[in-house]
Amino acid sequence: MEVLFPGYIFALCDAELLFRKLLFTRGVAYVVSFGGRPAEVSDDLIEALRRRTESKAVIPPVAFKRGDPVVIQSGVFRDLIGIFERETPDHERVQILLNTLAYSARAQFPRSHVSALDKATTQQSA
Secondary structure, eight states, X not given: OOOSSTTOOOOOSOHHHHHHHHHTSXXXXXXXXXXXXXXXXXXXXXXXXXXXXXXTOOOOOOOOOTTOEEXXXXXXXXXXXXXXXXXXXXXXXXXXXXXXXXXXEEEXXXXXXXEEOOHHHHHHHO
């Protein structure tokens, strides 16, 4: 079975009341928020997601090849461009080679924080 939204949990609770507890829950990096308020997901959307998962229709992760340019989507490295090197054995994280003016480093990121970089964008920035 594949994870539909790696790195995300859906919690039915009073998020404003429990916001700090949610933030400090093991494995939670951040709570999706808009304007400082935790985002709400409608019951209809949750039901639609349940129907999709019950029918075994999952969203497949994007397949990267070694050497593919990628962009980091969130966290302190947001918007940095790197080169895909490999997946971790559990397929939940990926190893990226980051090159900046000051250093080159290999770093691992959750798969959900990395997306393919449009080749046209890469050529324009070169």
